[in-house]
Amino acid sequence: MKTSILPKCWDKKCDEEEMRRRKYLDKWQAVVCEHYIVFTNGPTASCKKYAVTLEKLYDMVQKELPFEDPDHLLVAYIFADKEDYFRYSMRITGWSEESARATAGHAMSTFYATYYNSPRDPTVYHEATHEIVGACLKVGGVGSWFQEGMAVYFEKKMSNQRLDSCRSDLKRGDCYTLEEFFAIRSLIADPKGHSHRNYDHAGALLDFMINAKEEPVAGKFKEFMDAARKQGYGFAEGKDLSARLIKNVYGLSVPEFEAAWMEHLGISR
Ligand SMILES: [Zn+2]
Structure with a gap:
């Protein structure tokens, strides 16, 4: 971390001044807990709270969607300085400056990175869930x-927010059809600007898939994840792949699946 990652993230004055560089590197420490290794240059006490938060999330996901612990610790990077986090996102993840600055944290199956915020901020749960889904549930x-x-499902559960908050949108028809929804390549980069609404709807849809008591969706989420895992990591064919998974697992077409979701929410159209 100190030789390969940090030199790409520090302020360029660290390249020029050895004292500054040493001081910067000295601040970094690793906080190890049961399932995580948190690398941070933030205040020790609050970064330990991050470890607690991350473990709580991990336990909740594992309890709800059982998986075996991976054979390595999950990695989290918490930068004290936003600018360091932005440079990390650009130089390690390869984002544009604009995309980096639009985020407060991001995750892949190999790491979760953020800048120092409240340890219980909902974005911590959101981003750390992305890492668990990739690294532990292995659905990419x-x-x-x-x-x-x-990510929205566990973010809302951990921060006690309602998962059915989109009910009124759906009732009014203020939403995409599921066929349109599945085709969106990135919910956050929705060209029509409905990113916030999309997140809400996606969280509610997962709540339906995980918790529905009605046939033929009830109790089949594990089967859905198993089928999805076999499909690999491509996002590009989201629409066709989603339709195929729904057909194979639930025996429903996408419009039938959508109708089942509406019925679950008590919405008649
Ligand atoms: Zn996300």
Whole structure:
């Protein structure tokens, strides 16, 4: 970390002044807990709280969607300085400056990175769920709706927010059809600007898939994840892949699946 990652993230004055560089590197420490290794240059006490938050999330996901612990610790990077986090996102993840600055944290199956915020900020749960889905549940694709839906679902559960808050949108028809929804390559980069609404809807849809008591969706989420896992990591064919998974697992077409969701929410159209 100190030789390969940090030199790409520090302020360029660290390249020029050795004292400054040493001081910067000295601040970094690793906080190890049961399932995570948190690398941070933030205040020790609050970064330990991050470890607690991350473990709580991990336990909740594992309890609800059982998986075996991976054979390595999950990695989290918490930068004290926003600018360091932005440089990390650009130089390590390869984002544009604009995309980096639009985020407060991001995750892949190999790491979760953020800048120092409240340890209980909902975005911590959101981003750390992305990491768990990739690293532990090992479901890497399906589509943006699925990945964001999982993250929003656990973010809301951990922060005691309602999962059915989109009910009124759906009732008014202020939403995409599921066929349109599945085709969106990135819910956050929705060209029509409905990113916030999309996240809400995705979280509610996952709540339906995980918790529905009605046939033929009830109790089949594990089967859905198993089928999705076999499909690999592509996002591009979200629409066709999602339709195929829904047909194979539930025996429903996408419009039939959508009708089942509406019925679950008590919405008649
Ligand atoms: Zn997300």
